[in-house]
Amino acid sequence: MYPNDDPDSPRPEEWDVHETHVNLDVVPTVSCSKCGQEWELAYELDELHAGNRAVEQFALDHHRHTGHFPDDVTPWIASCQHCPAEEQYLSERPAVRFARTHARHTRHTVALDAPESAGSDRIGPQDVSERRERD
Numbered sequence: 001m002y003p004n005d006d007p008d009s010p011r012p013e014e015w016d017v018h019e020t021h022v023n024l025d026v027v028p029t030v031s032c033s034k035c036g037q038e039w040e041l042a043y044e045l046d047e048l049h050a051g052n053r054a055v056e057q058f059a060l061d062h063h064r065h066t067g068h069f070p071d072d073v074t075p076w077i078a079s080c081q082h083c084p085a086e087e088q089y090l091s092e093r094p095a096v097r098f099a100r101t102h103a104r105h106t107r108h109t110v111a112l113d114a115p116e117s118a119g120s121d122r123i124g125p126q127d128v129s130e131r132r133e134r135d
């Protein structure tokens with residue numbers, strides 16, 4: 001059972017991020033050393049019915065409002081090599097989707113930086129024209 005039945009929203013098991021598992025009996029907390037603050041995610045759990053996604057939702061909100069992610073959250077970064085387009089995501093799937101969509105529409109090559117890898121992947125026009133799936 002998922003509180004949010006929107007078919008377009010990713011299911012929790014599709015989020016491949018750190019600390020996806022959240023014990024719902026305990027209100028999760030997130031801290032940010034840049035802000036010097038710590039938050040309980042009761043609001044996300046109660047008001048947004050975010051469930052296991054509370055931490056991810058909070059991290060995305062924090063980034064939207066402050067320009068950085070809280071501690072222990074490392075995003076995927078998709079940045080275009082040819083124009084200022086850059087997006088950050090908490091899982092691979094939307095980051096790859098952004099890179100592929102950008103490459104398809106602009107013929108630009110987009111660099112994809114994974115949180116756990118030092119190097120960066122590249123997705124260019126040649127990748128999207130073949131409809132090849134990455135894994």
Ligand SMILES: [Zn+2]
Pocket residue numbers: 032033034035036062066068069070
């Ligand atoms: Zn912060």
Ligand SMILES: [Zn+2]
Pocket residue numbers: 080081082083084085102106108
């Ligand atoms: Zn571009």
